[in-house]
Amino acid sequence: MSDYVLELKGITKAFPGVKALDGVHFQLKKGEIHALMGENGAGKSTFIKIITGVHLPDEGEIILNGVRTQINSPKDAQRLGIAAIYQHVTCFPDLSVTENIFMGHEKVSKRTKRIRWSEMHDEAKLLLQELGSNLDPRTRMGALSVAQQQIVEIAKALSMRARIIIMDEPTAALTARESEELYRIAEKLRDDGASIIFISHRFEDMYRLASKVTVFRDSRYIGSWGVNEISNEALIVAMVGRQITQMFPQRSAEPGEEVLRVEGLGKTGYFADVSFSLRRGEILGLTGLVGAGRTEVCQALFGITTPDQGRVFLRGEEIVIRQPWHAMEAGIGYLPEDRQKQGLVLDWGIGRNITLSALDQLSRRGWVDEKKEAELAKTLAEKVQVKAQSIFDLASSLSGGNQQKVVVAKLLTAHLDVLILDEPTKGVDVGAKSAIYEMISELAAQGYGIIMVSSEMPEVIGMSDRIIVMREGRVTATLEAANATQAGILAAAMANQTIS
Amino acid sequence: MEKRVLLGSRAFSWKAFFLQWEWMLVLIFLLVHALNAYLSPYYLNADSLRDATMTFLDKAFIVLPMVLIIILGDIDISVASIVALSSVVMADLYTRGVPMELAVFICLGVGALCGYINGLLITKFKELSAVIVTLGTMILYRGIAYIILEDQAAGKFPEWFSYLGWGYVGPVPFIFLVFVIFAAAFILLLHKTTFGRRVYAMGNNLTASQFSGIKVDRIKIIVFTLAGLMAAVTALFLTSRMGSTRPNIATGYELDVIAMVVLGGISTAGGKGRMIGAILAVFLIGYLRYGLGLVNVPAQMLLIIIGLLLIAAVTIPNLKGRLGKGKRAG
């Protein structure tokens, strides 16, 4: 019998065009909180999906309580006592808290198979109370905050007597106080003998909770350490794999005149009182924890959502943006976070994707000039160095980095002054990352004003001229990149604040 | 740094050219003719074929914009009601003394307005699907037609009006000529213009299209308005052929139209298919109906055949896609 409740050896998983996991290992002890860290795209999500039975590994073995096991489906994982709590809670918004907790293992009377509601409500209430929550189990799930929904998910894990609980960035969308609450619950679960795999980008979470940390990088296993054995710097090197300054191109651009100014922008429930200015040739890093309101600010600037307060000035003139095409016509472009769902027509060739925003300039009275179109597409695809045979290769056939280049090429067709890049290197492998960094700095040198949203501190510090840090919908710091440190940014991103 | 050169033109492949759904349709089309000719000696007769064409072409006008709607990933089941309403309004105005020329114009206006209202509701209330919106307007529009005419018929149109449905230009039926013009216009619109390109983009990925600066709401409204307008065109020809109109005119047309579009290879998931396929399907179903009618297959049987054809047309590509997906996952 081994010491470990869960052991994974040599797990490999490939998807068309991507190797998501390459021979990774993981060992989890009973009653341990084990942090799993790594940059975006390091393979953590795939790893979790393998443990929870969503994906089957191509190679490698899973050993549960000393027994080699196959986890074929989420149902299997549940049966084996494995539960996962995701950052985006996957719940039934129309159903009650009780039902969400007991979905799939409702309490029914033996003979008539009648659901025993009062018993379930009572037990749900007890489970929630155990977690220190006074939620009414009859509440509709959709009416709860994210933090409350997570507590319900944890209660669900408890109700299934899960012994291994995976928390995937659970604190990402929580306020400091809500996080504190979650820490307390995690510790309690650990003390009761459960084992927890805790995934987070926050060092704070790791130091506060975990006794061990395992790092993945570029789909590979890098190492495992006791939390006290490894320094912060060494951990960053393990995650990033290099001295962070090396990756980023040297930039000597002198920012030009102001191109965008935002005054007191706000949207009820998302962000408030956001002000900043942006100059030509400048890269403005916009960072903060997930859920701090960064993406929402960008989407408001691009007309995807409508802000209800504040003013926006472009080239000194006030503009009102209600639709993305207003923004594009005014001169603001947006590189969305999810390039597959928001950036590309996957079933189309590279060429048509690139020219999608430029159809007006490629047409005469509405007729598309296909020759001109092919030329433009070809020129731009070569300019951003897309690796493909022809502009007719399907966008779906490209790797993440090349897909991102196609989306950038599309932005280059429009006459823009401001580019908003939302997590431009998310899910892109390391080699492609530096190509994208080079591209971004090249764009800045050409005179674009660039707002770069990113969760990756090294990237923000390495690329930006100035950095805006947001927390819970407000700007908490504006830093010169030269003086910025990860610690400083992190402090601004999650400084303790009492929430009433 | 290496400089990659991308190919800027697509290599022509005979294999890809022949592996198109449209050839399949052509094949079925020929089969239908062969079958009909075999079943009925009266079938292969230029005059009767020509007359048959005149009878089924009326609804073909709606097929054209319906292709756009289904490529957008939406659906419009109110088109038959729009035919009824615009026809009834026209007839009612004429019997009240409005000149026929003006009444025709108003008929087109009513159709366009109905379509515009559909588009407006769908874009203003994004949480409502096109199914439920057009279901509501389908009842509403026909309901208004009933309010106007009750169970009466209206007609006695001027002589020239019957030319639309019955007239010839030389040996060619007028309706056929008009359809060819409209069909050509819609083929060009869908495949050669920025508008068509944007429609395809929206059907494939609405969010990416919106984020690429496409005026998605405006395009949707235009497409639904076009559907209303073409439904009114159908109303003109249908009313002209029938010589009078009733509120229950064109009942069930939405099914025929959707069946033709889907059979034409336009995916209900949106983003795929070509105009020519649907046009082929119009003639395919039209002649099939005509031929079966010649050998005295009852109209109800045709109802069943059209229904089954619709189901078959959507099932085959779905199963194919599913099998393909299964392979990739495994």
Next chain:
Amino acid sequence: MTGKTLEKTSFGASFARFRELGLLLFILMLAIGVQLRNPSFLTMENLSDMVTNTAILSILVVGMMLVIVTRGIDLSIGATLALSGMIAALTVSAYPDVHPLLAILLGILVGLICGAIIGLLVAKAGILPIIATLGMMNVFRGTTFLASGGKWVSAHQMPSSFKAIATGSVLGINTLILIAVFIYILFYYFITYTRTGRQIYAVGSNPESARISGIQNDKILWLVYTIMGGLSGLAGVLWVAKFASAQGDTAVGYELSVIAACVLGGVSIAGGSGKISGIILGSILLGMLNNALPLINVSPFWQMGIQGAIILIAVVINALVKRGVDRNNLMRRRI
């Protein structure tokens, strides 16, 4: 944290309650209004007539609610109703000694088969519900015509035992009403106290999560359309017995009234929510409109237009209410 929660709960719940209360109030006001115009409205005779007429509608509404809860729609029920009604009628006219209960079972069986076919198309072949039901609507309607050879089965061809299904009464209450009440109790139990019933809501609320929770979505979809078919079959027999005639075009367009009653009753077109109490009110309101409009001299030709307007207004109001609730939830979020 907890204090805020409780407040939020009551807010959301009161909104939902407000909805049904509003509907009830509207029904009462309509009743009073009609009564003032025509005193024969609130008589025992008219009321029982109205409720009897609404009974068949309300049976169909239960099935349609389940279909809509799974984000689907069924346009074929009018045709299914006609087909099963016709087959039952043909059977009893050929064999007058058949027990009426058997006729009912036969009708339900035909409906179940029709529904199962549609369920198969939607769940297994992955066809959009609107397309599948539109196509099968024609197939069923055509089959009805073929089965009857285009003829009617009229009152004198039906044995009186068959017609008694709709006219008979137990303890002074019409059988149709009793059947509807029975169906409602049955389905209230089904969607409240059985796991399968709850799974229907889970699939509609979030299909992806449902799959992860181990629910077999396609089975649930299949079940829902089969139930809808079975209820349509039952309604078909009741319809034919009540009107003592079966025709090829029985209940053409009736699906629209049923859908209207659902959306009036607050069943969300986006799926996941819909309550028995809501659809009872929705059915009553629709039944009342059908009954009351002629009484206050509204031409019957207005009915269709009014129904269309009601569907549109109801779905738009549902959408606006939902937006309001969402906005209110956001206001409560502190930043």
